[in-house]
Amino acid sequence: MELFWHRRDLRVADNVGLAAAADRVASGDGGADAAVTDDSAVTNDADATVDAAVAPVFVFDDDVLAHASDVRVRRLLDGLAALRDDYRERGSDLLVARGDPVTAIPAIADTLDADRVGWNRDYSGLARERDAAVRRALDANGIEREAHHDAVLHDPDAIRTNAGDPYSVYSYYWKKWTDREKADPVPTPDAEAVADSGRLADAVDTVARSDSPGAAGGPVADDGDAWGDDATGDDATGDDAARGDSGIVDVAVGDLPSLVDLGFAVPDADVGPAGTAVARERLDNFLDEAVFAYEAERDYPAREATSRLSTFLKYGEIGIRETYAATAKAMAAAESDSRAEDAPEQVEEFQQQLAWREFYAQVLFHNPEVVTANYKAYEEGIEWRDDPEEIAAWKRGETGYPIVDAGMRQLREEAFMHNRVRMIVASFLTKDLLADWRHGYAHFRERLADHDTANDNGGWQWAASTGTDAQPYFRIFNPMTQGERYDPDAAYIKEYVPELRGVDPDVVHGWHELSPTQRANAAPEYPHPVVDHSERRERALAMYKRARGEDPEE
Numbered sequence: 280m281e282l283f284w285h286r287r288d289l290r291v292a293d294n295v296g297l298a299a300a301a302d303r304v305a306s307g308d309g310g311a312d313a314a315v316t317d318d319s320a321v322t323n324d325a326d327a328t329v330d331a332a333v334a335p336v337f338v339f340d341d342d343v344l345a346h347a348s349d350v351r352v353r354r355l356l357d358g359l360a361a362l363r364d365d366y367r368e369r370g371s372d373l374l375v376a377r378g379d380p381v382t383a384i385p386a387i388a389d390t391l392d393a394d395r396v397g398w399n400r401d402y403s404g405l406a407r408e409r410d411a412a413v414r415r416a417l418d419a420n421g422i423e424r425e426a427h428h429d430a431v432l433h434d435p436d437a438i439r440t441n442a443g444d445p446y447s448v449y450s451y452y453w454k455k456w457t458d459r460e461k462a463d464p465v466p467t468p469d470a471e472a473v474a475d476s477g478r479l480a481d482a483v484d485t486v487a488r489s490d491s492p493g494a495a496g497g498p499v500a501d502d503g504d505a506w507g508d509d510a511t512g513d514d515a516t517g518d519d520a521a522r523g524d525s526g527i528v529d530v531a532v533g534d535l536p537s538l539v540d541l542g543f544a545v546p547d548a549d550v551g552p553a554g555t556a557v558a559r560e561r562l563d564n565f566l567d568e569a570v571f572a573y574e575a576e577r578d579y580p581a582r583e584a585t586s587r588l589s590t591f592l593k594y595g596e597i598g599i600r601e602t603y604a605a606t607a608k609a610m611a612a613a614e615s616d617s618r619a620e621d622a623p624e625q626v627e628e629f630q631q632q633l634a635w636r637e638f639y640a641q642v643l644f645h646n647p648e649v650v651t652a653n654y655k656a657y658e659e660g661i662e663w664r665d666d667p668e669e670i671a672a673w674k675r676g677e678t679g680y681p682i683v684d685a686g687m688r689q690l691r692e693e694a695f696m697h698n699r700v701r702m703i704v705a706s707f708l709t710k711d712l713l714a715d716w717r718h719g720y721a722h723f724r725e726r727l728a729d730h731d732t733a734n735d736n737g738g739w740q741w742a743a744s745t746g747t748d749a750q751p752y753f754r755i756f757n758p759m760t761q762g763e764r765y766d767p768d769a770a771y772i773k774e775y776v777p778e779l780r781g782v783d784p785d786v787v788h789g790w791h792e793l794s795p796t797q798r799a800n801a802a803p804e805y806p807h808p809v810v811d812h813s814e815r816r817e818r819a820l821a822m823y824k825r826a827r828g829e830d831p832e833e
């Protein structure tokens with residue numbers, strides 16, 4: 280028996296770690312029963328078939344839940360339900376545990392008589408720290424373990440500059456990324472390779488509820504695997520020893536806790552559907568048509584021009600190899616059929632976004648401190664203004680800047696925001712309200728269903744001009760002209776800002792130039808601008824110049 284630990288890879292298809300375990304049990308190369316050699320003649324065949332299988336588990340870790348939000352836990356539970364159903368279709372089920380993985384994983388492995396535990400690597404600081412502690416606990420209990428690269432096409436150490444450094448400039452990273460050969464999707468395990476649900480139920484009956492082997496074993500010396508070393512980050516607890524002591528392991532077969540059980544409330548936002556089947560349908564639909572106009576259309580929030588795959592990629596409900604292979608197929612088809620000449624470039628533009636995801640993953644991996652610190656140090660530090668009322672108006676979507684308010688309300692209602700609008704609202708918070716990007720990051724982290732530490736942090740530090748390859752500090756979006764350019768008939772704005780529905784688009788886009796009386800006549804319920812953009816623009820330039828040690832008057 281092998282135990283496979285799902286974390287942010289909620290799928291059975293194109294799952295590198297799961298496929299490796301399934302392949303091993305199918306070929307009889309590994310697992311407790313495969314180790315039977317001399318006694319094989321007397322082994323009960325039925326038991327051997329049942330035991331030579333992979334048992335999947337998910338662990339609700341209280342340390343992770345402490346940093347989660349209503350929206351994200353709702354979406355996680357939906358993704359887990361879909362994963363469980365995929366296992367049930369194969370006659371298996373998902374083991375669901377609650378506890379500290381450092382104790383839970385060795386305890387469950389022990390109960391199942393699993394001699395190996397597998398998982399896919401996660402690159403954030405907290406995850407790496409947790410994984411190092413789990414590795415030590417498994418080693419102490421003599422249980423083999425292996426970790427795989429799965430979430431990205433090229434792992435964070437694979438692509439470096441010619442001098443051997445991690446990349447900090449995206450365009451150079453992209454050149455190498457796109458030239459590298461990409462792995463094919465890995466096979467989906469056969470039903471025979473995953474543990475029968477009855478066997479899982481029997482095992483759960485006997486799981487120790489305290490004093491698990493993980494707790495007894497305690498931490499042992501690290502084996503020097505670079506992936507688990509020196510992890511830091513905002514959400515890292517930094518306390519391995521404490522992790523090994525809790526000893527309580529709650530396990531059920533397919534029985535998912537409710538939001539309330541986990542200490543969360545039902546979110547106002549509709550987090551949308553979950554699971555591999557939905558993700559595949561989205562990808563297929565997108566690659567059928569929209570991708571061929573992706574570059575031209577992707578910045579217009581009212582148009583359905585992007586894939587809306589981010590939440591599925593964040594929870595790993597679709598594999599990145601499968602996603603990339605589908606884009607490569609679409610590109611090949613576009614080259615050979617009668618589509619517009621630039622169709623392949625449009626597909627490549629989409630692949631570039633997948634590469635941004637991997638670029639930010641490697642930035643976070645090599646610089647875990649960026650979660651709380653500026654990537655780019657400013658000599659004198661940035662003197663953020665941080666006005667609580669202005670920040671609160673931004674969060675509520677009541678700044679009096681229509682495109683900003685539409686974005687913030689889309690976030691509240693859908694736990695999602697269009698990429699162009701994320702850039703606009705992030706620029707507005709940092710360069711109009713002069714508020715620290717960390718306020719925005721914290722709010723996005725709470726509200727976005729697709730919140731991904733690497734991408735969210737990368738996006739915020741880009742907008743605040745503090746990140747790798749960031750927007751230069753003197754490039755400050757004008758929220759009115761951005762709205763006019765990318766939402767010319769104000770369709771997106773009107774969808775989320777009902778106060779402006781009957782208002783002419785020119786009036787919407789010129790809102791800041793109207794007199795208070797004109798505004799009151801046009802849309803009495805919609806707020807006046809909280810700040811004057813031109814004045815704030817000058818203040819932002821001075822703020823950044825001072826931080827750079829330059830004279831703001833020059």
Ligand SMILES: Cc1cc2nc3c(=O)[nH]c(=O)nc-3n(C[C@H](O)[C@H](O)[C@H](O)COP(=O)(O)OP(=O)(O)OC[C@H]3O[C@@H](n4cnc5c(N)ncnc54)[C@H](O)[C@@H]3O)c2cc1C
Pocket residue numbers: 577585586587588589590592593632633635636639696697698699701702705723727729730731732734735736737738739742
């Ligand atoms: C301030 C800010 C915060 C952001 N926070 C997140 C976040 O928490 N999670 C997240 O996945 N994306 C984040 N992004 C990137 C981007 O906005 C979303 O990935 C995108 O809007 C998701 O929509 P989509 O799936 O339709 O994207 P598509 O345009 O269809 O792109 C396909 C995929 O590529 C990836 N991708 C696209 N753009 C980027 C990007 N700029 N950086 C990294 N990956 C990208 C995503 O996985 C996305 O699903 C943020 C951007 C900004 C400016």
